[in-house]
Amino acid sequence: MLDTVINETGTDPQWAVLWLHGLGADGHDFAPIVPELLRPHWPAIRFVFPHAPVQPITINNGLPMRAWYDIVSMDFRSRADAAGVDASVQLLDALIEQQVAAGIPAERILLAGFSQGGAVILSAMLRRTRPLAGVIALSTYLPDPENAVARRAPEGIQPPVFMAHGTQDPVIPQAIGAHSAQTLKDLGIAVEWHSYPMAHQVCSEELQALGDWLDRRFQAA
Template identity: 80%
Template sequence: MSHTLETVVNETAANPQWAVIWLHGLGADGHDFAPIVPELLRPDWPAIRFVFPHAPVQPITINNGVPMRAWYDIVSMDFASRADAAGVTASVQALDALVDAEIARGIPAERILLAGFSQGGAVILSAALRWTRPIAGLIALSTYLPDPKAAADARVADGIRPPVFMAHGAHDPVIPQGIAVESAGMLKSLGFPMEWHSYPMAHQVCAEEIHALGDWLDARFRAA
């Protein structure tokens, strides 16, 4: 994977002081979550640059090798081993490059948030366990930590524990909620401040979730 991803960029006002890098799910693209911005925004928030990258197109093993946009290959149905580890690593590196680009544009790591839905969320949670950057927070929607064993063994950098907002559908047929609950528990045990929400929905996003996320983001902006 090349480390330069194409992106959809949405700046809420001139001279953004914060950035949110938001990774889509399998088979979607950077446009998928762009419409969420007006639903999320609140009038007194600072100017934010939302960056929605497109994952590269690659063949997906469990979909009979059909190519689609993906952050990594899905090689089996077993959650402990379904994510292609090399693909996850490549996506973490590509995400790292996106963070570097925001820092180069003048937004410090402490004001960069990482968000992801499903596969995208798996990448940001994986990144959080490998990085030494003091980022502002992680937004993990309908997702899980792909390799809990590696995560448990990961040497999480001293003092780098960004707060996490996790939300999941109780009726999710793609990633059962129990898997996400385990991931949340593991992150908590590693010292990440965790806010967990469950909604009576499938593998999707709902209005109540967006409102709760808005409250969580509001707290981050105020704390800064």
């Protein structure tokens, strides 16, 4: 099981957010945003920020760093190591089951991810057969979309998705993220898309919109 950073916003949380970081970061990267995101009337939430395994990254001359998969090419059609994505999806599934065993039903678990982490959660979402509360994909894309769609669980119930991207993102161009969003929409998945004048990062306006989206998820339950 992955090492994680845990932040519980109240006693006996009945909701969980599993948040995957980007390349070269770790589970501490997004933990500081929790106070900015929270709203007083929300239920108690367990935020789980796992640390990705350390592995060599091909495009960084084999330099080892925390990563959810190897990046083998600059071409977005083949840049993500498929075996690495699969392995991280399995790790994420184990984290989900850990929360279910701890008493939080899958219907009250949200997946969140930035960049590489977002690529993993989008891949995982399409393969699930059990419902989730929602998916948050920030500055990211769906790796190998044709294969991802082909591997979609036929009986799967895909949750609503919040996606946000920067217009000036030099790491993952916004057009790549927008294409992924359209791919999901074409599958009938409810995707809320947001675009901001920023680079490969998160901004306060984005967190405000995400908070509004989360508010609707909690109210719907």
